[in-house]
Amino acid sequence: VQKHQYLIEGQLGESYKVLSVKPDTLIVSYSKRASKLVPIVLNSNINYATGFDIRSDFEFEVDSIKIVGPSEQLEKIHKLSTEPLELSDVNTDINETVKIKTSDYKNIEVFPKSVKVKAEVTRFTEGTIEVPVTVINKPNAIAINYFPKTVTLSYYVDLENYNAIKVSDFSVECNYIDIADNQTYLVPKIAKKPQFVKRMSLKQKRIDFIKL
Numbered sequence: 001v002q003k004h005q006y007l008i009e010g011q012l013g014e015s016y017k018v019l020s021v022k023p024d025t026l027i028v029s030y031s032k033r034a035s036k037l038v039p040i041v042l043n044s045n046i047n048y049a050t051g052f053d054i055r056s057d058f059e060f061e062v063d064s065i066k067i068v069g070p071s072e073q074l075e076k077i078h079k080l081s082t083e084p085l086e087l088s089d090v091n092t093d094i095n096e097t098v099k100i101k102t103s104d105y106k107n108i109e110v111f112p113k114s115v116k117v118k119a120e121v122t123r124f125t126e127g128t129i130e131v132p133v134t135v136i137n138k139p140n141a142i143a144i145n146y147f148p149k150t151v152t153l154s155y156y157v158d159l160e161n162y163n164a165i166k167v168s169d170f171s172v173e174c175n176y177i178d179i180a181d182n183q184t185y186l187v188p189k190i191a192k193k194p195q196f197v198k199r200m201s202l203k204q205k206r207i208d209f210i211k212l
Helices: 002-012
Strands: 033-041 046-047 050-056 066-070 085-090 095-101 109-111 114-119 121-136 144-147 150-158 171-175 187-191 198-202 205-209
Touching: 046 050, 046 109, 085 095, 187 198
Parallel strands: 046 085, 121 171
Antiparallel strands: 033 066, 050 121, 066 109, 095 114, 121 150, 144 205, 150 198, 171 187
């Protein structure tokens, strides 16, 4: 402090003379600052009007945001979520601005502090289709007969793609290695679907089989 005594006296004015300063040492804690880019996760609670849904995923105007702060804290942050986006009875395209949630972190700055999110909303309808069942991972030495050979699959799809749906767009499989001892049925699962289809379910939950 004595080395800089003249600076202190200069701040106080000519009427004062510094005799001593206590404490003569100040300990200042600091952290090395750093920055990095992290992805954004949308926190949403959206209810759509009857017969409406989003066609595909939500899209942000930017795919990541810059965070700045103490390096040891940034090492623990791998993503940031938005403040809740709450909408009800939605039947038109979504185009909203949402803030980035930073309340969980101290001494952290984000750029930008808010982002635009959008999604295409369109009419959807339910459809059903009969899909063949395929048994996979069955040993060649084992022969079985199973029933039914097809299952009814229901799905939710936008009207534009409704007439484009084909049986070959789907596949339903039963994995033989999942059978437990003395089990006499297989469990069908949807293995392939079109990207634009939503909310699928199978009417049949089990496929009975016998060994020949």
